[in-house]
Amino acid sequence: MNAKSGLKLRAEASLEGRLIETLPYGAQVIIIPAEKGVRGSVLDNGSRVEGSWVKVKTLFHDYNASSGNEGFVFDYYLSKHLDDLPAESLHNFTDIYSFEEQTELDIPSVNARDELYKLGTNCNVRYEYNPAAKRALADIIQFKTVDYSDYKERVLLNPYKLDQSFVPKRFPVKDSMAAREGFTQYYLPINKGRDSVLVKDDTGEWGSVTEYLGYIKELDAYFATGFAEDQEIIKIDQKTGERSLFANGNFSISPEGTFLVSAYSEIFDQLTAFRVSFLDDKKKGFEIKFTSWFPVGALEWISEREFLMPVLPMDRRNENPDQSEPIYLLGQIKI
Structure with missing residues (x-):
């Protein structure tokens, strides 16, 4: 539902129909098939717009309101995708x-997935209004939507940025099957060039390309992608060649090296796995599965605890993100 001021669900297909409830921006509905919608027009900010009255069933959209109601709405205000994120949904x-x-922490009144199952759908919660979710994250992370132009002058230079000046030379994996599939490998110099470590594509059942991401001087380590499904980021020690799982998805380190933040859109679920932890002790932190947005670019820091993150509404995940203007979230770390 894309009416910013809310959309009235009525018992009859007309403006005179009895009001059942007012649906908030971003509420999800299922259209009940009918032979023909009732055509009509309504005034929208002084302009008359055309459309049809269609019968719908509401999904769970508010922890303080009933759900599963049936009624009629004017379809001019229905769309398959949202352009903006409802502010109340950022922490869902x-x-x-x-x-x-x-x-896994058990936090009552936060996860509405069970309610959606009761209504006959297995989709994840997206844009419902749930103040309990924001309260549950009060001591971990808080978000709000902002205008990037208001903050771009505050973006800090980050010494933990990946240096991509070195480009390793790739060559085919010798295994005949892997070579036929196009898998490659490359060497990275270690121990001041006295030795090297071989990095090769994953040629297993769920084979994936191991991309070289760059080098971070402050950590004296290379970084490369790992198992694609979990969007693993592998850290390779420049002295020893030792490898370790560092993060998942797009990652960023705060300018003074206090925090490690990462986020990625899960392949098989419409969820964003967001992680925040301390860089020097990654065992202290949290992973949160957000439902209303997914990341579409790199984080930029404006302080040691605040960052800007470009995102899009979760229902636009199957689109090309380059064709949509990102929404910027200001994240404030509270741990």
């Missing part, structure tokens, strides 16, 4: 995991 999530406690 399904799960939260504590690295320190090594457990």
Whole structure:
């Protein structure tokens, strides 16, 4: 539902129909098939717009309101995708995991997935209004939408930025099957050039290309992609060649090296896995599965605890993100 001021659900297909409830911006509905919608027109900011009255069933959109109502809405205000993110939905999530406690936290009144199952749909929660979600994250992370132009002058230079000046030379993996599939490998110099380490594409059942991402001087380490499904980021020690899992998805380190933040859109679920932890102790932090947005670019820091992150509404995930203007979230780390 794309009417910013809300859309009235009525018992009959007309402006005189009894009001059932007012749906908030971003509410999701299922259109109930009918032989023919009732054509009509309404005034919108002084202009008359044409459309049809269609019968719909509401999905769960507010923890304080009923759900599963049936009624009629004017379809001029329905669309398959949202252009903006409802401010109330930025903190909606399904799960939260504590690295320190090594457990998934049970937070009542946050996950509405069970309610959606009851209504006959298995999609993840997206844009419903749930103040409990924001409160649950009050001591971890808080977001708000901002105009990037108001903050671009505050963006800080980051010494932890990837240096991509070195480009390793790739050559085919010798295995005949892997070579036929186009898998390659490359060497990275270690120990001041006295030795090297071989990095090769994953040629297993779920084979994927191992992209070289760059070098971070402050950590004296190379970085490359790992297993594609989990969007692994592998750290390769420049002295020893030792490899370790560093992050998942797009990652960024705060300018003074306090925090590590990463985010990626899960392949098989419409969820964003967002992680925030301390760089020197990644066991202290959280992973949160957000439902209303997904990242579409690199983070930029404006302070040691604040960053700008370009995102799009979750329902636009199957589109080419380059064709959409990103929405910027200001993230404030609270841990």
